[in-house]
Amino acid sequence: MAISITKPETACILTINGGSSSIKFALFTAEPSLDCRLKGKIERIGPAGGHMVVTDTLDDRLHEDDLDVYDHVSAAHYLIDWLEEGVGFGTVYAAGHRVVHGMQYDAPQRITPALLEELHRISPYDPDHLPVEIELMETFGRRHPNLLQVACFDTSFHRTMPRVARLMPIPRRYDAAGIQRYGFHGLSFAYLMETLSRTAGDEPSRGRIILAHLGSGASMAAVHNGQSMDTTMGFTPAAGMPMGTRPGDMDPGILWYWMHSEHLTAGQINRIVNHQSGLLGVSETSSDLRDLLARQTEDIRAAEAVEMFCYNARKWIGSLSAVLGGLDTLVFSGGIGENAGPVRTRICSGLAFLGVTLDEDLNSVNAPVISSMSSPVTVRVMRTNEEIMIAKAALAIIQKENQK
DSSP states (O other): OOOOOOOOSSOEEEEEEEOSSOEEEEEEEOSSSOEEEEEEEEEOOSTTOEEEEEEETTTTEEEEEEEOOOSHHHHHHHHHHHIIIIIOGGGEEEEEEEESOOTTOOSOEEOOHHHHHHHHHHGGGOTTTHHHHHHHHHHHHHHOTTOEEEEEETTGGGGGSOHHHHOOSSOHHHHHTTOSOOOOOHHHHHHHHHHHHHHHOHHHHTSEEEEEEESSSEEEEEEETTEEEEESOOSSTTSSSOOSSOOOSOOTHHHHHHHHHSOOOHHHHHHHHHHSOHHHHHHSSOSOHHHHHHHTTTOHHHHHHHHHHHHHHHHHHHHHHHHHTSOSEEEEEHHHHHHOHHHHHHHHTTOGGGTOOBOHHHHHTTOSBOBOTTOSSEEEEOOOOHHHHHHHHHHHHHHHHHTO
C-alpha cells in the first residue's frame, strides 16, 4: 500500500479493463464532468508477483510499487484494498468493466446475477478474456455488494454489421449456436467516431470511414453513416490482421497439421494461436513493433515481421474499402497507429489508387491530419480512450436508474 494520491472530494466512477496478465483502471469524477482523476495498471500478474503503476492526474505524478499478486482475484483484492485506503471507496459509486465478448448485447448492461450467468455460459467462446473479466466483476461484487457495476461490451459496436458480414461459411447449425463474426475493439471505435464527429463535423463522420486500431491487438472497422459495416476480427480477437502475438486469419488446415503431425493438444494450439504467433512468432524476438523497427536493418526476421504487418494492414484497407465502395477518411489509432509514423507510411504506400497520399512532414510529428492537401482521402491520427467510454456508459445507467 505504498502508493498514495490526493483523495478525490466528489463521487467517482471506476473503470476496469482486465487483460491476460494485467488490470488497467481509472477513476473519473462523476460531477460536474467526467474528468480522469487517476489512471493505473497492475501488470505482470502471475507467480513472479506484480507491479503497480498509478498516475495522479492532479499533479501528473507517477507512483510505482511492487506487490505480490498471483492471479486476477488476488490482484483485484489488492486494488480494492488500495482504493479503500488510498482513495476512500465511499467515493466510488459505480464501476464499469470492459467485457471483450458480449455476443447479442448491443448496449452496456447493469451487471446482475442473470447477466453473470449468461457470461459464464458463453465463456467457452472467449476463454482468454471472459473468465478473467467475470472474476473481476464477481470479486468487486463480493467485496462491495451494493456497488453498481456495468458491463461494456467490445462487440456491441459491430451489431450493426449486415447479416452477410456476420455469417461464417461453416455448417448452419453453428450459426444458431452463436458462432458468428462479432468484431472487437468496439469501445475504441465508438470513441473514435465520437471524436471524428466533434472535430470534423457531421458530414465526414457519416462518410466512408476505415478505423484502424493498431496496437498489440490490432483490428480495423469499415464504418458508413456512423454504423459498422464490417471489421477484420471475427468470432475471436485472434482473427483478421497479424498482431503482436496472434496470427490473424490463417489456413484452418494448419490446425489439422498441428494435431495430427505434431500431436498438439487443444490447449497447446490455443497457446500458439494467442501467445506465440504474429510479430513474435515471425521475428522470434519480440511482439513489440518498436523493438522490431529498431532491429530491422540487421535482423531479417524483424524486417519480415514489420513488412508482414504493414502489408496485411494495407491489404485489409483495400478489402474494407471495397465493402464501403470507396474511402473518404482513414483513421489511425492505438499504440502503433498513434505513434509510429514510419509504419503509417509503409501501410499507406501503394494506396494512391484509393486516393490516399500522406504529407510526410505532418506524418513525422503525428499531426491530427497527416494527409496531403491534394489527397482525396483525409488521413487522421487520433488518440483513443476506451476508459472514458466505459465511464460514460456507467454514468448513463446511473442517471437512467435515478430517473425511475
